[in-house]
Amino acid sequence: MPSLRELQCLFSNAVLAAAGTPPAFALAGPVSGAECIAIYRRTIRENYRHALGATYPVVQRLVGPPFFAAAVDAFARARPSRSGDLNEYGDAFGDFLAEYPPAIGLPYLADVARLEWAIDEANRAPDSSLAPDIALAALAILPAERLAASRLRVEPSCRLIASGFPLLRIWQVNQPGFDGDLQVALDAGPDHLRIRREPDGIALERVTEAEFTWLATLARHASLAAALEQAQRADAAFDLGAAMHRFIGDGTIAGICNER
Amino acid sequence: MTSCHALPAHAGIGLRAPHLRQVQTERPAVAWFEVHSENYFADGGPALAALDRIRSDYPLSLHGVGLSLGSTDPLARSHLQKLARLMARVDPALVSEHLCWSDVGGRHFNDLLPLPYTDEALSHVCSRIAEVQDFLGREIAVENVSSYLTFAEATIPEWEFVTAVARRSGCKLLLDVNNIYVNAVNHGFSADAYLVAIPPEAVAEIHLAGFDASGPCLIDTHGARVAPPVWALYRKAIARFGPRPTLIEWDLDIPAFAVLAEEAATAQAILTAHHALAA
Numbered sequence: 001m002p003s004l005r006e007l008q009c010l011f012s013n014a015v016l017a018a019a020g021t022p023p024a025f026a027l028a029g030p031v032s033g034a035e036c037i038a039i040y041r042r043t044i045r046e047n048y049r050h051a052l053g054a055t056y057p058v059v060q061r062l063v064g065p066p067f068f069a070a071a072v073d074a075f076a077r078a079r080p081s082r083s084g085d086l087n088e089y090g091d092a093f094g095d096f097l098a099e100y101p102p103a104i105g106l107p108y109l110a111d112v113a114r115l116e117w118a119i120d121e122a123n124r125a126p127d128s129s130l131a132p133d134i135a136l137a138a139l140a141i142l143p144a145e146r147l148a149a150s151r152l153r154v155e156p157s158c159r160l161i162a163s164g165f166p167l168l169r170i171w172q173v174n175q176p177g178f179d180g181d182l183q184v185a186l187d188a189g190p191d192h193l194r195i196r197r198e199p200d201g202i203a204l205e206r207v208t209e210a211e212f213t214w215l216a217t218l219a220r221h222a223s224l225a226a227a228l229e230q231a232q233r234a235d236a237a238f239d240l241g242a243a244m245h246r247f248i249g250d251g252t253i254a255g256i257c258n259e260r
Numbered sequence: 261m262t263s264c265h266a267l268p269a270h271a272g273i274g275l276r277a278p279h280l281r282q283v284q285t286e287r288p289a290v291a292w293f294e295v296h297s298e299n300y301f302a303d304g305g306p307a308l309a310a311l312d313r314i315r316s317d318y319p320l321s322l323h324g325v326g327l328s329l330g331s332t333d334p335l336a337r338s339h340l341q342k343l344a345r346l347m348a349r350v351d352p353a354l355v356s357e358h359l360c361w362s363d364v365g366g367r368h369f370n371d372l373l374p375l376p377y378t379d380e381a382l383s384h385v386c387s388r389i390a391e392v393q394d395f396l397g398r399e400i401a402v403e404n405v406s407s408y409l410t411f412a413e414a415t416i417p418e419w420e421f422v423t424a425v426a427r428r429s430g431c432k433l434l435l436d437v438n439n440i441y442v443n444a445v446n447h448g449f450s451a452d453a454y455l456v457a458i459p460p461e462a463v464a465e466i467h468l469a470g471f472d473a474s475g476p477c478l479i480d481t482h483g484a485r486v487a488p489p490v491w492a493l494y495r496k497a498i499a500r501f502g503p504r505p506t507l508i509e510w511d512l513d514i515p516a517f518a519v520l521a522e523e524a525a526t527a528q529a530i531l532t533a534h535h536a537l538a539a
Contacts, residue, residue: 001413002413004375005364007411011373012367025413026412028414030448031408031446035476036409037409039408040371040373043371044369080367080368081367082366084327084339084363084368085326086298086370089370123306124305125303126304127303127309156303
């Protein structure tokens with residue numbers, strides 16, 4: 001008699017096998033084994049379609065439900081879930097779509113998915129308790145000679161997504177209730193976007209490539225000097241003062257990391 | 261926060277994301293709410309903030325769908341830690357999970373998969389429940405799941421398995437009356453005999469939901485109104501167990517909140533009639 005472990009492995013193999021394959025364990029009851037397994041195969045598939053449909057509404061809208069369902073099914077086979085929390089599943093969907101042959105004619109699709117995952121992450125990120133003036137006060141009392149080596153704290157919900165396409169515009173015209181001009185000029189990119197959760201909801205803002213590089217470097221806990229160097233590589237005219245003013249003012253920079 | 265640490269023996273509603281805002285602003289007259297624990301495992305954000313506000317107005321039950329109690333993979337410590345963190349935050353009246361498995365060999369199916377009802381599975385799931393209860397420092401309730409197959413190896417009738425789990429592990433039961441009906445039809449047993457086998461003192465909560473009857477089996481979709489034969493079985497359950505906190509679950513094609521409130525009112529009328537009869 002197979003052990004519980006063996007039965008669970010056989011069940012798993014049966015669900016993952018091609019449709020119509022009878023399971024390699026014995027069943028009792030009137031319905032055939034292949035039919036019973038087909039029911040589970042279907043409920044499992046539906047769970048992933050629903051979960052990713054909630055996370056990726058714009059991707060779904062762009063490709064239509066049948067294409068989306070097929071893409072999710074292929075994704076679930078290629079990158080199976082590793083967590084009992086379905087909310088954690090789907091982070092690799094953008095990377096998957098970038099390589100998914102049926103989506104080859106939609107080169108912006110992967111970036112849309114990456115943006116939607118970033119929005120999802122921003123919605124689940126820790127709450128930030130620091131007001132902009134507190135961040136500013138912490139900076140103001142720092143001696144000038146220590147400023148360059150200090151590390152600024154990027155607010156925990158902040159995400160940065162870059163795309164060769166006009167990603168913000170694609171996202172905006174595909175929001176429910178959008179009633180403006182639906183035309184998107186695909187050559188109107190690139191876009192560098194800062195995503196973060198604000199009290200009224202998710203805010204998407206375009207930033208310059210240099211600002212993007214600066215924020216991305218700070219988010220990796222690099223020093224202010226290192227972030228400045230990277231930003232100036234993107235744009236020699238990068239204005240540090242203006243960037244500090246903008247991103248401390250809007251709360252993207254939420255303070256200074258404690259000195260080690 | 262309400263000081264009530266038990267669910268009232270009234271009808272409650274399973275609260276899903278589309279109704280979070282409406283419930284916060286309108287504060288409908290519902291005896292209690294239940295949410296899926298995993299949907300609030302986030303570190304922060306608007307959903308968790310909404311749950312805090314709902315918890316300040318209503319008793320709350322946390323219902324897990326992803327712990328995989330019957331799995332032979334190691335128990336997911338990070339999942340348990342997140343559950344413990346959420347429990348510390350909202351002080352739930354009840355914490356429940358499912359009598360099923362969902363993962364094997366590191367691969368998760370994120371579905372409520374059936375256990376073979378054998379002595380080995382019984383011992384295994386009882387030790388896992390004990391591990392969870394030790395970790396969380398409190399008793400949990402476990403729910404009987406709907407199923408679409410019977411393992412030939414099964415040696416224990418489902419109702420005896422469920423009863424034995426409660427007796428051996430000291431956990432409570434979350435009795436899903438719809439699942440009993442679905443399984444009785446799918447596997448050809450008597451739903452009445454199932455109810456009679458369940459020890460009333462173990463029943464901490466009852467679930468009601470709708471099923472789909474379009475295929476070769478009844479499928480527990482949580483996507484329809486409670487079916488008439490399930491209401492009939494629920495009346496028998498309340499007659500046998502006495503009034504119990506009863507939840508209306510609706511997770512697929514979620515309707516207007518008013519529809520859920522109507523279903524809850526039907527359950528409440530049955531509970532109230534029993535109270536009146538007992539008085």
